[in-house]
Amino acid sequence: MNGIEVFDMNPSFIAIGRLELLQSFESRPNQAIGLPDDMPVLMCPVAASDANCFAMKQGQVNFGFGTIRLRQGLVQSIRVQVNNVQIYWLTDMTDPEVWAAMDKWRHAKQALVQFNVRGEPGESGHSLFLKPGVPQGAYRNEQFRNGAAPSAHHIWDGMATLAQTGILEQQAESDIEGVALRRVFVNLLLTERFKPCVDFDEIVEKPARVKPVFRQGIVY
Template structure:
C-alpha cells in the first residue's frame, strides 16, 4: 500500500484518494472479513489535526454518488457521510477503473473505505477502516458510464480546481436526516488514467488542512 500523498497545485495541497486492493493491506482489517482480496478499498488521507473527525464507533453512515458538470467534462462524486463528517472523492465519470470498483462494491453490497490519519510530528499515524453499505438497484450515473472520456489532463485540472475552490464544502448538504454537517473533506481520486498528469516530485506525505468555513451557522 502506498504512502499518504497529496498533489501540490501551488499554493494549495489537494488530497489524493486512491483505489487500493484489499490484498495490499497487512494486516487485513477485521471488518474486511468475507471480502475478496481484489476488492477495491477507497482511501482518504487525513491530517493529524483532523484526526478528531474520524472517531467512528457506532456512527450513522451514508454512502452515495452524485454528478457534477464541469466545463472540462462530467465528474462523478463518491460521497461518504459518517455522522456529521462528509467526505467527497471526485472522479472522471467515464473512468473504467472507477466503474469496475463500483461493480464490485455493488456485488458485495458494501464499499470498504480507509481513512489514513497522519501522526503528529514524531508520532505514528493510524488508520480507520469502514465497510459502508452501498445503494441497491440501478444508479442514475450509469447512463453516463459509456460516454466518451474527456482528455485526462483537462478533466484532472477541472477536478483539482473544484477541490481547491472550497465550493463543495460551502454547498454540501447532509445525507443523514437531523444531523447537520460539521466538516467536509474533498479528495481527487487518482487512478491509473491520471498518473501521467501528476508530477511525482510534487507528492508529499502531508495532506492539506482546510480551515473550517463558517456559513449559516454550520461549520463545513
C-alpha cells in the same frame, strides 16, 4: 500509506485518494472479514489535526454517488458521510477503473473505506476502516458510464480547480436526515488514468490542514 498525501498546487494542497486491492494489504482489518481479495479499498488521507473527525465507533453512515458537471466534462463524486462529517472523492465519470470498483461494491453490497491518519510530529500514523452498505439497483449516473472520455489532463485540471475553490465545502448538503454537516473533506481520486497528470516529485507529506482558496466561475 501512513501520511497525508497531497498534490502541491500553488499554493494550496489537494488531498489525493486512491483505490487499492484488499489483497495488497499486509494485514486485513476486522472490517474486511467476508470480503474477496480483489475488493477495491477506497483510501483517503487525513491530517493529524483532523483525526477527531473520524472517531467512528458509533454513528450513522451513508454511502452514495453523484454527478458534477464541469466545463471539462462530467465528474463522478463518491460520497461518504459519517455522522456530521462528509467526504468526497472526485473522478472522471467515464473512468472504467472506478466503475469496476463500484460494480464490486454493489455485488458485495458493501464497500471498504480506509482513512489514513498521519501522526503528530514524531508519532506514527494509523488507519481507520469503515464498511458502509452500498446502494443497490441501477444508479442514475450509470447513463454516462460509456460516454466519450474527456482528456485526462483537462478533467483532472477541472477537478483540481473545483477542489481548491471550497465550493463543495460551502454547498454540501447532509445525506443523513436530521444531521447537519460539521466538516466536509474533498479528495481527487488518483486512478491509472490520471497518473500521467501528476508529477510524483511534487507529491509530499504534509501534516497541515488544507485551507481552500475561494474562486468564482465553476459550472455545475
